[in-house]
Amino acid sequence: MAISSTVGIDDFSIYLPQLYLPIEKLAEKRNIPYSKLKDGLGLEQMALADAREDTATMAANAVLDLMHKNDLDPCTVGRIYLGTESALDGAKPTATYVLEMLSDHFADAYGPNCFLHCDVVDLTFACIGGVDALQNCLEWTAAREDRIGIVVASDRAKYEMGSTGEYTQGAGAVAMLVRQSPRLLAIDPDFGVATRPTHDFFKPKRKVSKQDIIREVIDLLPDLSAEDYSLGELEDKLTNGSTTTGVLDCNERFLTIHKDTPVFDGPYSNESYQARIREALMDYRRRRGQQPGRLSEEYAALAFHLPYAYQARRMFSEIYMEELKAQRQWEAFTERNQLDVPCADDYEDREQYLNKCGEFLRSVTKTEDYRRFVESHLAPGDWASSRVGNLYSGSVFLSLMAILEAAHHSDEDLSGQDLLVLAYGSGSKAKVFGATVQPGWREVTAGFDLQLRLNNRQEIDYDTYEKLHRCILPDNVTEHEQGTFFLADVHDSHDETEGVRHYGYAANVLA
Numbered sequence: 481m482a483i484s485s486t487v488g489i490d491d492f493s494i495y496l497p498q499l500y501l502p503i504e505k506l507a508e509k510r511n512i513p514y515s516k517l518k519d520g521l522g523l524e525q526m527a528l529a530d531a532r533e534d535t536a537t538m539a540a541n542a543v544l545d546l547m548h549k550n551d552l553d554p555c556t557v558g559r560i561y562l563g564t565e566s567a568l569d570g571a572k573p574t575a576t577y578v579l580e581m582l583s584d585h586f587a588d589a590y591g592p593n594c595f596l597h598c599d600v601v602d603l604t605f606a607c608i609g610g611v612d613a614l615q616n617c618l619e620w621t622a623a624r625e626d627r628i629g630i631v632v633a634s635d636r637a638k639y640e641m642g643s644t645g646e647y648t649q650g651a652g653a654v655a656m657l658v659r660q661s662p663r664l665l666a667i668d669p670d671f672g673v674a675t676r677p678t679h680d681f682f683k684p685k686r687k688v689s690k691q692d693i694i695r696e697v698i699d700l701l702p703d704l705s706a707e708d709y710s711l712g713e714l715e716d717k718l719t720n721g722s723t724t725t726g727v728l729d730c731n732e733r734f735l736t737i738h739k740d741t742p743v744f745d746g747p748y749s750n751e752s753y754q755a756r757i758r759e760a761l762m763d764y765r766r767r768r769g770q771q772p773g774r775l776s777e778e779y780a781a782l783a784f785h786l787p788y789a790y791q792a793r794r795m796f797s798e799i800y801m802e803e804l805k806a807q808r809q810w811e812a813f814t815e816r817n818q819l820d821v822p823c824a825d826d827y828e829d830r831e832q833y834l835n836k837c838g839e840f841l842r843s844v845t846k847t848e849d850y851r852r853f854v855e856s857h858l859a860p861g862d863w864a865s866s867r868v869g870n871l872y873s874g875s876v877f878l879s880l881m882a883i884l885e886a887a888h889h890s891d892e893d894l895s896g897q898d899l900l901v902l903a904y905g906s907g908s909k910a911k912v913f914g915a916t917v918q919p920g921w922r923e924v925t926a927g928f929d930l931q932l933r934l935n936n937r938q939e940i941d942y943d944t945y946e947k948l949h950r951c952i953l954p955d956n957v958t959e960h961e962q963g964t965f966f967l968a969d970v971h972d973s974h975d976e977t978e979g980v981r982h983y984g985y986a987a988n989v990l991a
Protein backbone atom coordinates (compact mmCIF):
# COMPACT_ATOMS: atom_id res chain seq x y z
CA MET A 481 0.00 0.00 0.00
CA ALA A 482 2.01 3.05 -1.23
CA ILE A 483 1.94 5.94 1.17
CA SER A 484 0.20 9.09 0.03
CA SER A 485 2.26 11.47 2.19
CA THR A 486 4.09 14.36 0.57
CA VAL A 487 6.58 14.94 3.37
CA GLY A 488 9.58 12.92 4.26
CA ILE A 489 13.36 12.54 4.23
CA ASP A 490 15.08 14.18 1.28
CA ASP A 491 18.65 13.11 2.14
CA PHE A 492 20.78 11.56 4.89
CA SER A 493 24.33 12.30 6.07
CA ILE A 494 26.26 10.24 8.55
CA TYR A 495 29.24 11.15 10.70
CA LEU A 496 31.27 8.24 12.00
CA PRO A 497 34.32 8.68 14.22
CA GLN A 498 37.60 7.79 12.53
CA LEU A 499 38.47 5.18 15.17
CA TYR A 500 37.26 1.63 15.58
CA LEU A 501 38.19 -1.36 17.70
CA PRO A 502 37.89 -4.83 16.15
CA ILE A 503 35.49 -6.80 18.36
CA GLU A 504 37.89 -9.75 18.19
CA LYS A 505 40.41 -7.75 20.27
CA LEU A 506 37.83 -7.04 22.94
CA ALA A 507 36.66 -10.67 22.96
CA GLU A 508 40.26 -11.82 23.49
CA LYS A 509 40.77 -9.43 26.40
CA ARG A 510 37.47 -10.32 28.09
CA ASN A 511 37.86 -14.05 27.49
CA ILE A 512 34.63 -14.29 25.49
CA PRO A 513 34.50 -16.59 22.44
CA TYR A 514 34.67 -14.30 19.40
CA SER A 515 32.19 -16.62 17.66
CA LYS A 516 29.56 -15.64 20.24
CA LEU A 517 29.94 -11.94 19.46
CA LYS A 518 30.34 -12.37 15.69
CA ASP A 519 27.90 -15.18 14.92
CA GLY A 520 25.58 -14.78 17.91
CA LEU A 521 25.23 -10.97 18.02
CA GLY A 522 26.65 -9.96 14.61
CA LEU A 523 29.42 -7.75 16.02
CA GLU A 524 32.62 -7.08 14.05
CA GLN A 525 33.83 -3.55 14.78
CA MET A 526 33.00 -0.87 17.33
CA ALA A 527 33.10 2.82 16.37
CA LEU A 528 34.76 4.92 19.09
CA ALA A 529 34.66 8.64 19.67
CA ASP A 530 38.12 10.17 19.88
CA ALA A 531 39.17 12.28 22.89
CA ARG A 532 38.00 15.51 21.27
CA GLU A 533 34.72 14.23 19.89
CA ASP A 534 31.41 14.42 21.69
CA THR A 535 27.68 14.38 20.97
CA ALA A 536 27.79 17.99 19.72
CA THR A 537 30.77 17.64 17.35
CA MET A 538 29.40 14.44 15.83
CA ALA A 539 25.97 16.06 15.30
CA ALA A 540 27.48 19.27 13.88
CA ASN A 541 29.71 17.27 11.52
CA ALA A 542 26.74 15.27 10.20
CA VAL A 543 24.64 18.43 9.73
CA LEU A 544 27.52 20.29 8.04
CA ASP A 545 27.94 17.47 5.53
CA LEU A 546 24.18 17.45 4.87
CA MET A 547 24.16 21.20 4.31
CA HIS A 548 27.16 21.15 1.96
CA LYS A 549 25.82 18.19 -0.02
CA ASN A 550 22.50 19.95 -0.53
CA ASP A 551 23.89 23.44 -0.91
CA LEU A 552 21.58 24.68 1.86
CA ASP A 553 21.41 28.34 2.79
CA PRO A 554 21.43 28.43 6.64
CA CYS A 555 18.83 31.22 6.63
CA THR A 556 16.30 28.79 5.10
CA VAL A 557 16.69 26.09 7.75
CA GLY A 558 13.80 26.57 10.18
CA ARG A 559 14.65 23.80 12.63
CA ILE A 560 17.50 21.66 13.83
CA TYR A 561 16.05 19.09 16.22
CA LEU A 562 18.48 16.80 18.00
CA GLY A 563 17.60 13.33 19.27
CA THR A 564 20.11 12.20 21.88
CA GLU A 565 20.52 10.41 25.17
CA SER A 566 24.12 11.63 25.57
CA ALA A 567 23.33 15.30 26.26
CA LEU A 568 26.28 17.36 27.48
CA ASP A 569 24.36 19.44 30.02
CA GLY A 570 21.29 19.04 32.18
CA ALA A 571 19.68 22.33 31.08
CA LYS A 572 21.41 23.82 28.05
CA PRO A 573 20.47 21.82 24.95
CA THR A 574 23.35 20.14 23.16
CA ALA A 575 21.65 21.43 20.00
CA THR A 576 22.74 24.97 20.99
CA TYR A 577 26.39 23.87 20.80
CA VAL A 578 25.67 22.39 17.38
CA LEU A 579 24.11 25.67 16.31
CA GLU A 580 27.08 27.64 17.65
CA MET A 581 29.55 25.60 15.60
CA LEU A 582 27.44 25.91 12.46
CA SER A 583 26.83 29.65 12.97
CA ASP A 584 30.57 30.30 13.28
CA HIS A 585 31.24 28.19 10.23
CA PHE A 586 28.72 29.93 7.99
CA ALA A 587 29.19 33.46 9.42
CA ASP A 588 31.62 34.68 6.74
CA ALA A 589 29.41 33.64 3.87
CA TYR A 590 25.94 34.29 5.34
CA GLY A 591 26.47 36.72 8.23
CA PRO A 592 26.69 36.14 12.01
CA ASN A 593 22.90 35.84 12.43
CA CYS A 594 22.29 33.29 9.70
CA PHE A 595 20.77 30.80 12.18
CA LEU A 596 19.08 33.40 14.43
CA HIS A 597 15.58 32.29 13.48
CA CYS A 598 16.31 28.59 13.51
CA ASP A 599 14.47 26.67 16.23
CA VAL A 600 16.63 24.11 18.03
CA VAL A 601 15.93 21.66 20.85
CA ASP A 602 17.06 18.28 22.23
CA LEU A 603 14.57 15.42 22.39
CA THR A 604 15.47 12.67 24.82
CA PHE A 605 13.82 9.27 25.15
CA ALA A 606 16.71 6.78 25.19
CA CYS A 607 17.21 5.43 21.65
CA ILE A 608 13.96 6.77 20.22
CA GLY A 609 14.51 10.54 20.66
CA GLY A 610 15.57 10.90 17.00
CA VAL A 611 12.32 9.35 15.81
CA ASP A 612 10.34 11.67 18.09
CA ALA A 613 12.26 14.60 16.56
CA LEU A 614 11.55 13.32 13.05
CA GLN A 615 7.82 12.86 13.67
CA ASN A 616 7.61 16.35 15.12
CA CYS A 617 9.46 17.91 12.18
CA LEU A 618 7.41 15.99 9.61
CA GLU A 619 4.23 17.49 11.05
CA TRP A 620 5.76 20.96 11.07
CA THR A 621 7.00 20.61 7.49
CA ALA A 622 3.64 19.31 6.26
CA ALA A 623 1.96 22.63 7.11
CA ARG A 624 3.93 24.74 4.59
CA GLU A 625 5.74 23.98 1.37
CA ASP A 626 8.71 26.25 2.06
CA ARG A 627 9.60 24.75 5.45
CA ILE A 628 12.96 22.98 5.71
CA GLY A 629 13.95 21.11 8.85
CA ILE A 630 16.99 19.10 9.87
CA VAL A 631 16.78 16.22 12.31
CA VAL A 632 19.99 14.87 13.73
CA ALA A 633 20.46 11.88 16.02
CA SER A 634 23.80 11.81 17.83
CA ASP A 635 25.03 9.53 20.59
CA ARG A 636 27.92 7.80 22.18
CA ALA A 637 26.84 4.34 23.36
CA LYS A 638 29.08 3.65 26.31
CA TYR A 639 28.83 0.86 28.89
CA GLU A 640 30.91 -0.15 31.89
CA MET A 641 34.02 -2.12 31.00
CA GLY A 642 33.47 -5.83 31.51
CA SER A 643 29.67 -5.53 31.37
CA THR A 644 27.49 -7.40 28.85
CA GLY A 645 26.82 -4.08 27.13
CA GLU A 646 30.51 -3.33 26.51
CA TYR A 647 30.76 -5.24 23.24
CA THR A 648 27.69 -3.42 21.86
CA GLN A 649 29.19 0.09 22.21
CA GLY A 650 29.39 2.53 19.28
CA ALA A 651 29.28 6.22 18.38
CA GLY A 652 28.17 8.51 15.59
CA ALA A 653 25.49 10.82 14.24
CA VAL A 654 22.94 10.69 11.44
CA ALA A 655 21.43 13.89 10.03
CA MET A 656 18.43 14.07 7.73
CA LEU A 657 16.81 16.75 5.65
CA VAL A 658 13.04 16.93 6.17
CA ARG A 659 10.87 18.67 3.59
CA GLN A 660 7.92 18.34 1.25
CA SER A 661 8.30 16.41 -2.02
CA PRO A 662 11.35 14.51 -0.73
CA ARG A 663 13.66 12.80 -3.21
CA LEU A 664 14.33 9.80 -0.94
CA LEU A 665 11.52 8.66 1.37
CA ALA A 666 7.90 9.82 1.74
CA ILE A 667 6.82 9.11 5.30
CA ASP A 668 3.42 7.96 6.41
CA PRO A 669 2.08 10.50 8.96
CA ASP A 670 0.38 7.70 10.94
CA PHE A 671 2.92 6.40 13.43
CA GLY A 672 2.03 3.35 15.53
CA VAL A 673 3.07 3.84 19.15
CA ALA A 674 3.30 1.79 22.36
CA THR A 675 4.52 3.21 25.67
CA ARG A 676 4.92 1.51 29.06
CA PRO A 677 7.10 2.85 31.89
CA THR A 678 9.94 0.37 32.61
CA HIS A 679 13.39 0.34 34.19
CA ASP A 680 15.15 -1.75 31.55
CA PHE A 681 17.95 0.78 30.86
CA PHE A 682 18.50 4.19 32.47
CA LYS A 683 21.17 6.67 33.54
CA PRO A 684 20.38 7.95 37.02
CA LYS A 685 22.34 10.44 39.08
CA ARG A 686 23.95 8.09 41.58
CA LYS A 687 24.90 8.56 45.19
CA VAL A 688 28.26 6.98 45.78
CA SER A 689 29.97 6.59 49.16
CA LYS A 690 33.35 8.16 49.75
CA GLN A 691 34.87 4.67 50.16
CA ASP A 692 33.60 3.63 46.73
CA ILE A 693 35.02 6.77 45.18
CA ILE A 694 38.37 6.10 46.81
CA ARG A 695 38.33 2.56 45.47
CA GLU A 696 37.63 3.86 41.97
CA VAL A 697 40.42 6.43 42.19
CA ILE A 698 42.88 3.78 43.41
CA ASP A 699 41.82 1.49 40.59
CA LEU A 700 42.34 4.26 38.04
CA LEU A 701 45.48 5.77 39.45
CA PRO A 702 47.23 2.88 41.21
CA ASP A 703 50.41 4.86 41.82
CA LEU A 704 48.56 7.20 44.21
CA SER A 705 47.55 6.50 47.78
CA ALA A 706 44.01 7.86 48.03
CA GLU A 707 43.21 7.40 51.71
CA ASP A 708 44.11 10.94 52.74
CA TYR A 709 42.35 12.80 49.98
CA SER A 710 39.71 15.33 50.88
CA LEU A 711 36.43 15.11 48.97
CA GLY A 712 37.42 18.15 46.92
CA GLU A 713 40.63 16.49 45.82
CA LEU A 714 38.80 13.27 45.03
CA GLU A 715 36.36 15.29 42.98
CA ASP A 716 39.28 16.60 40.92
CA LYS A 717 40.67 13.13 40.39
CA LEU A 718 37.30 11.83 39.31
CA THR A 719 36.49 14.56 36.85
CA ASN A 720 39.99 14.36 35.41
CA GLY A 721 40.38 10.65 35.08
CA SER A 722 37.47 8.27 35.18
CA THR A 723 34.27 7.21 33.53
CA THR A 724 32.53 9.79 35.70
CA THR A 725 31.69 12.88 33.69
CA GLY A 726 30.75 15.30 36.43
CA VAL A 727 30.37 15.67 40.14
CA LEU A 728 27.18 17.52 40.93
CA ASP A 729 26.93 17.63 44.67
CA CYS A 730 28.99 16.60 47.66
CA ASN A 731 28.81 16.38 51.43
CA GLU A 732 30.85 14.57 54.03
CA ARG A 733 29.85 11.03 53.19
CA PHE A 734 28.39 10.96 49.69
CA LEU A 735 29.05 12.37 46.28
CA THR A 736 26.18 12.49 43.85
CA ILE A 737 27.70 11.72 40.51
CA HIS A 738 26.44 11.54 36.98
CA LYS A 739 27.91 8.56 35.17
CA ASP A 740 27.79 8.37 31.39
CA THR A 741 27.18 4.62 31.50
CA PRO A 742 23.71 3.13 32.03
CA VAL A 743 22.18 0.85 34.62
CA PHE A 744 20.56 -1.90 32.57
CA ASP A 745 19.11 -5.37 32.61
CA GLY A 746 19.96 -6.98 29.24
CA PRO A 747 17.38 -9.81 29.11
CA TYR A 748 14.63 -7.53 30.48
CA SER A 749 15.50 -4.82 27.94
CA ASN A 750 15.18 -7.39 25.16
CA GLU A 751 11.79 -8.52 26.49
CA SER A 752 10.66 -4.93 26.67
CA TYR A 753 11.96 -4.24 23.14
CA GLN A 754 10.15 -7.27 21.78
CA ALA A 755 6.83 -6.46 23.49
CA ARG A 756 6.78 -2.70 22.67
CA ILE A 757 7.68 -3.31 19.00
CA ARG A 758 4.85 -5.84 18.69
CA GLU A 759 2.37 -3.51 20.39
CA ALA A 760 3.39 -0.55 18.24
CA LEU A 761 3.07 -2.66 15.09
CA MET A 762 -0.46 -3.63 16.12
CA ASP A 763 -1.26 0.04 16.66
CA TYR A 764 0.21 0.94 13.26
CA ARG A 765 -1.91 -1.70 11.56
CA ARG A 766 -5.02 -0.54 13.38
CA ARG A 767 -4.46 3.05 12.23
CA ARG A 768 -3.80 1.95 8.62
CA GLY A 769 -6.58 -0.65 8.52
CA GLN A 770 -3.99 -3.36 7.70
CA GLN A 771 -4.38 -7.03 8.59
CA PRO A 772 -1.42 -9.21 9.66
CA GLY A 773 -0.10 -11.85 7.31
CA ARG A 774 1.26 -9.86 4.39
CA LEU A 775 4.27 -8.16 5.92
CA SER A 776 6.83 -9.82 3.60
CA GLU A 777 4.88 -8.79 0.51
CA GLU A 778 3.90 -5.31 1.71
CA TYR A 779 7.40 -4.20 2.69
CA ALA A 780 10.62 -4.57 0.71
CA ALA A 781 12.69 -4.47 3.92
CA LEU A 782 12.44 -3.67 7.63
CA ALA A 783 14.62 -1.06 9.39
CA PHE A 784 15.04 -1.59 13.15
CA HIS A 785 16.65 0.11 16.09
CA LEU A 786 19.68 -2.15 16.47
CA PRO A 787 21.45 -2.03 19.84
CA TYR A 788 23.61 -4.75 18.23
CA ALA A 789 23.45 -5.98 14.65
CA TYR A 790 21.44 -9.19 15.12
CA GLN A 791 18.85 -7.73 17.50
CA ALA A 792 16.06 -7.76 14.88
CA ARG A 793 16.89 -11.33 13.81
CA ARG A 794 16.70 -12.50 17.42
CA MET A 795 13.64 -10.46 18.46
CA PHE A 796 11.31 -10.80 15.46
CA SER A 797 10.38 -14.48 15.80
CA GLU A 798 7.09 -13.88 17.64
CA ILE A 799 5.78 -11.50 14.97
CA TYR A 800 7.06 -13.90 12.31
CA MET A 801 5.04 -16.69 13.96
CA GLU A 802 1.92 -14.50 14.06
CA GLU A 803 2.36 -13.67 10.38
CA LEU A 804 2.47 -17.36 9.50
CA LYS A 805 -0.61 -18.04 11.61
CA ALA A 806 -2.50 -15.23 9.85
CA GLN A 807 -1.52 -16.76 6.49
CA ARG A 808 -2.69 -20.18 7.76
CA GLN A 809 0.82 -21.52 7.12
CA TRP A 810 1.79 -22.18 10.71
CA GLU A 811 1.03 -25.89 10.87
CA ALA A 812 2.84 -26.54 7.58
CA PHE A 813 5.80 -24.52 8.88
CA THR A 814 6.12 -26.40 12.19
CA GLU A 815 5.75 -29.76 10.42
CA ARG A 816 8.29 -28.92 7.73
CA ASN A 817 10.77 -27.79 10.36
CA GLN A 818 9.91 -30.55 12.86
CA LEU A 819 9.16 -28.12 15.69
CA ASP A 820 7.20 -29.18 18.78
CA VAL A 821 4.95 -26.33 19.85
CA PRO A 822 4.80 -26.14 23.67
CA CYS A 823 1.36 -26.63 25.15
CA ALA A 824 0.43 -24.90 28.44
CA ASP A 825 -1.44 -28.02 29.66
CA ASP A 826 1.81 -29.97 29.73
CA TYR A 827 3.30 -27.65 32.37
CA GLU A 828 2.17 -27.25 35.96
CA ASP A 829 4.63 -24.46 36.53
CA ARG A 830 3.85 -21.29 34.50
CA GLU A 831 7.49 -20.11 34.67
CA GLN A 832 8.63 -23.40 33.15
CA TYR A 833 6.06 -23.06 30.37
CA LEU A 834 7.15 -19.49 29.57
CA ASN A 835 10.81 -20.57 29.46
CA LYS A 836 9.85 -23.32 27.05
CA CYS A 837 8.00 -20.77 24.87
CA GLY A 838 11.15 -18.60 24.82
CA GLU A 839 13.25 -21.60 23.77
CA PHE A 840 10.67 -22.49 21.13
CA LEU A 841 10.78 -18.99 19.61
CA ARG A 842 14.58 -19.24 19.49
CA SER A 843 14.25 -22.52 17.59
CA VAL A 844 11.98 -20.73 15.06
CA THR A 845 14.93 -18.39 14.29
CA LYS A 846 17.12 -21.39 13.41
CA THR A 847 14.82 -22.69 10.63
CA GLU A 848 15.61 -22.41 6.94
CA ASP A 849 12.36 -20.48 6.31
CA TYR A 850 13.30 -17.86 8.91
CA ARG A 851 16.84 -17.59 7.50
CA ARG A 852 15.39 -16.79 4.10
CA PHE A 853 13.18 -14.10 5.64
CA VAL A 854 16.25 -12.68 7.43
CA GLU A 855 18.21 -12.54 4.17
CA SER A 856 15.45 -10.78 2.25
CA HIS A 857 14.01 -8.44 4.88
CA LEU A 858 16.37 -7.97 7.86
CA ALA A 859 19.97 -8.43 6.66
CA PRO A 860 19.86 -5.41 4.26
CA GLY A 861 19.33 -3.22 7.33
CA ASP A 862 21.89 -4.72 9.72
CA TRP A 863 25.19 -5.02 7.83
CA ALA A 864 26.40 -1.50 8.75
CA SER A 865 25.55 -1.95 12.43
CA SER A 866 28.01 -4.91 12.54
CA ARG A 867 30.79 -2.44 11.78
CA VAL A 868 29.63 0.49 13.91
CA GLY A 869 27.90 -0.87 17.03
CA ASN A 870 25.06 0.86 18.79
CA LEU A 871 24.36 4.46 17.80
CA TYR A 872 21.46 4.69 20.28
CA SER A 873 19.19 7.39 18.73
CA GLY A 874 20.92 7.14 15.33
CA SER A 875 20.81 3.36 15.04
CA VAL A 876 17.40 3.04 13.36
CA PHE A 877 18.42 5.65 10.76
CA LEU A 878 21.69 3.83 10.10
CA SER A 879 19.55 0.77 9.40
CA LEU A 880 17.49 2.77 6.85
CA MET A 881 20.65 4.08 5.17
CA ALA A 882 22.05 0.54 5.06
CA ILE A 883 18.92 -0.80 3.31
CA LEU A 884 19.06 1.94 0.68
CA GLU A 885 22.81 1.61 0.06
CA ALA A 886 22.64 -2.21 -0.13
CA ALA A 887 19.89 -1.94 -2.76
CA HIS A 888 21.88 0.68 -4.67
CA HIS A 889 25.01 -1.51 -4.73
CA SER A 890 23.07 -4.59 -5.82
CA ASP A 891 21.24 -2.66 -8.55
CA GLU A 892 17.88 -3.48 -7.00
CA ASP A 893 15.12 -1.01 -7.87
CA LEU A 894 13.38 0.13 -4.71
CA SER A 895 11.45 2.96 -6.35
CA GLY A 896 7.79 2.95 -5.25
CA GLN A 897 8.38 0.19 -2.67
CA ASP A 898 7.53 0.52 1.00
CA LEU A 899 9.90 0.07 3.94
CA LEU A 900 8.73 -0.48 7.51
CA VAL A 901 10.62 1.28 10.32
CA LEU A 902 10.52 -0.16 13.86
CA ALA A 903 12.11 1.99 16.55
CA TYR A 904 12.54 1.39 20.29
CA GLY A 905 13.66 3.48 23.25
CA SER A 906 14.22 2.03 26.70
CA GLY A 907 12.08 3.29 29.45
CA SER A 908 10.05 2.32 27.26
CA LYS A 909 8.43 3.20 23.94
CA ALA A 910 8.28 1.85 20.40
CA LYS A 911 7.17 3.59 17.22
CA VAL A 912 6.43 1.97 13.89
CA PHE A 913 6.00 3.86 10.63
CA GLY A 914 6.06 3.29 6.90
CA ALA A 915 8.16 5.01 4.24
CA THR A 916 7.81 4.85 0.46
CA VAL A 917 11.01 5.00 -1.58
CA GLN A 918 10.86 7.86 -4.08
CA PRO A 919 11.94 7.84 -7.74
CA GLY A 920 15.04 9.97 -7.01
CA TRP A 921 16.36 7.57 -4.36
CA ARG A 922 19.26 6.10 -6.34
CA GLU A 923 20.97 9.39 -7.04
CA VAL A 924 20.60 10.53 -3.41
CA THR A 925 21.74 7.18 -2.00
CA ALA A 926 24.86 7.24 -4.19
CA GLY A 927 26.04 10.16 -2.04
CA PHE A 928 25.84 8.30 1.32
CA ASP A 929 29.25 6.59 0.90
CA LEU A 930 28.49 4.48 3.94
CA GLN A 931 30.68 1.54 3.01
CA LEU A 932 33.47 3.85 1.86
CA ARG A 933 33.39 5.72 5.18
CA LEU A 934 33.51 2.43 7.08
CA ASN A 935 36.48 1.24 5.04
CA ASN A 936 38.45 4.46 5.58
CA ARG A 937 38.70 4.42 9.36
CA GLN A 938 41.65 3.76 11.63
CA GLU A 939 41.91 0.61 13.74
CA ILE A 940 43.10 1.03 17.33
CA ASP A 941 44.45 -1.47 19.86
CA TYR A 942 42.88 -2.51 23.14
CA ASP A 943 45.09 -0.26 25.34
CA THR A 944 44.08 2.85 23.38
CA TYR A 945 40.44 1.79 23.65
CA GLU A 946 40.74 1.50 27.42
CA LYS A 947 42.30 4.95 27.72
CA LEU A 948 39.52 6.45 25.61
CA HIS A 949 36.93 4.69 27.73
CA ARG A 950 38.46 6.06 30.93
CA CYS A 951 38.66 9.57 29.39
CA ILE A 952 42.33 9.92 30.28
CA LEU A 953 43.71 10.90 26.87
CA PRO A 954 44.38 14.65 26.71
CA ASP A 955 44.17 14.78 22.93
CA ASN A 956 42.86 12.94 19.89
CA VAL A 957 44.43 9.65 18.80
CA THR A 958 44.15 10.76 15.16
CA GLU A 959 44.87 14.21 13.79
CA HIS A 960 41.74 16.35 13.58
CA GLU A 961 40.09 15.29 10.36
CA GLN A 962 40.04 18.14 7.85
CA GLY A 963 36.70 19.81 7.43
CA THR A 964 35.34 18.70 10.81
CA PHE A 965 34.54 20.23 14.19
CA PHE A 966 36.33 19.19 17.39
CA LEU A 967 36.07 19.88 21.12
CA ALA A 968 38.72 22.50 22.01
CA ASP A 969 38.25 22.73 25.80
CA VAL A 970 35.84 22.54 28.72
CA HIS A 971 36.02 25.00 31.61
CA ASP A 972 36.95 23.07 34.74
CA SER A 973 35.60 23.15 38.31
CA HIS A 974 37.93 25.99 39.39
CA ASP A 975 36.35 28.28 36.83
CA GLU A 976 33.25 30.38 37.51
CA THR A 977 31.90 29.23 34.15
CA GLU A 978 32.49 25.55 34.92
CA GLY A 979 31.24 23.27 32.16
CA VAL A 980 31.30 25.80 29.30
CA ARG A 981 32.53 24.04 26.17
CA HIS A 982 34.50 25.54 23.27
CA TYR A 983 34.75 24.03 19.85
CA GLY A 984 37.11 24.42 16.91
CA TYR A 985 37.06 23.60 13.22
CA ALA A 986 39.91 21.89 11.36
CA ALA A 987 39.78 23.80 8.09
CA ASN A 988 39.76 21.80 4.92
CA VAL A 989 42.91 22.87 3.10
CA LEU A 990 41.39 21.89 -0.24
CA ALA A 991 38.28 24.01 0.32
Ligand SMILES: CC(=O)SCCNC(=O)CCNC(=O)[C@H](O)C(C)(C)COP(=O)(O)OP(=O)(O)OC[C@H]1O[C@@H](n2cnc3c(N)ncnc32)[C@H](O)[C@@H]1OP(=O)(O)O
Pocket residue numbers: 513515516517519520521607644645648681744745746747749750753786787788794842845906
Ligand atom coordinates in the same frame (compact mmCIF):
# COMPACT_ATOMS: atom_id res chain seq x y z
C1 LIG B 1 19.84 -0.45 24.66
C2 LIG B 1 18.62 -0.97 23.99
O1 LIG B 1 18.36 -0.71 22.89
S1 LIG B 1 17.60 -2.06 24.88
C3 LIG B 1 17.53 -3.60 23.98
C4 LIG B 1 18.84 -4.37 23.97
N1 LIG B 1 19.59 -4.32 25.21
C5 LIG B 1 20.89 -3.97 25.24
O2 LIG B 1 21.48 -3.70 24.23
C6 LIG B 1 21.54 -3.88 26.60
C7 LIG B 1 23.04 -4.13 26.55
N2 LIG B 1 23.38 -5.45 26.03
C8 LIG B 1 23.27 -6.62 26.74
O3 LIG B 1 22.89 -6.65 27.89
C9 LIG B 1 23.69 -7.90 26.06
O4 LIG B 1 24.68 -7.60 25.13
C10 LIG B 1 22.51 -8.63 25.38
C11 LIG B 1 21.37 -8.86 26.36
C12 LIG B 1 22.00 -7.81 24.24
C13 LIG B 1 23.02 -9.98 24.88
O5 LIG B 1 23.26 -10.78 26.01
P1 LIG B 1 24.45 -11.80 26.10
O6 LIG B 1 24.37 -12.39 27.43
O7 LIG B 1 25.71 -11.13 25.70
O8 LIG B 1 24.15 -12.82 24.95
P2 LIG B 1 23.37 -14.20 24.97
O9 LIG B 1 23.93 -15.13 25.99
O10 LIG B 1 21.92 -13.92 25.01
O11 LIG B 1 23.81 -14.80 23.56
C14 LIG B 1 23.67 -14.10 22.38
C15 LIG B 1 23.68 -15.06 21.22
O12 LIG B 1 24.98 -15.61 21.02
C16 LIG B 1 24.86 -17.01 20.80
N3 LIG B 1 26.13 -17.66 21.20
C17 LIG B 1 26.61 -17.84 22.45
N4 LIG B 1 27.82 -18.43 22.38
C18 LIG B 1 28.11 -18.63 21.07
C19 LIG B 1 29.22 -19.15 20.36
N5 LIG B 1 30.30 -19.60 20.99
N6 LIG B 1 29.16 -19.17 18.99
C20 LIG B 1 28.09 -18.69 18.34
N7 LIG B 1 27.01 -18.17 18.97
C21 LIG B 1 27.03 -18.13 20.32
C22 LIG B 1 23.68 -17.41 21.65
O13 LIG B 1 23.18 -18.67 21.24
C23 LIG B 1 22.73 -16.25 21.39
O14 LIG B 1 22.09 -16.37 20.14
P3 LIG B 1 20.60 -16.96 19.94
O15 LIG B 1 19.77 -16.53 21.09
O16 LIG B 1 20.16 -16.34 18.67
O17 LIG B 1 20.77 -18.42 19.85
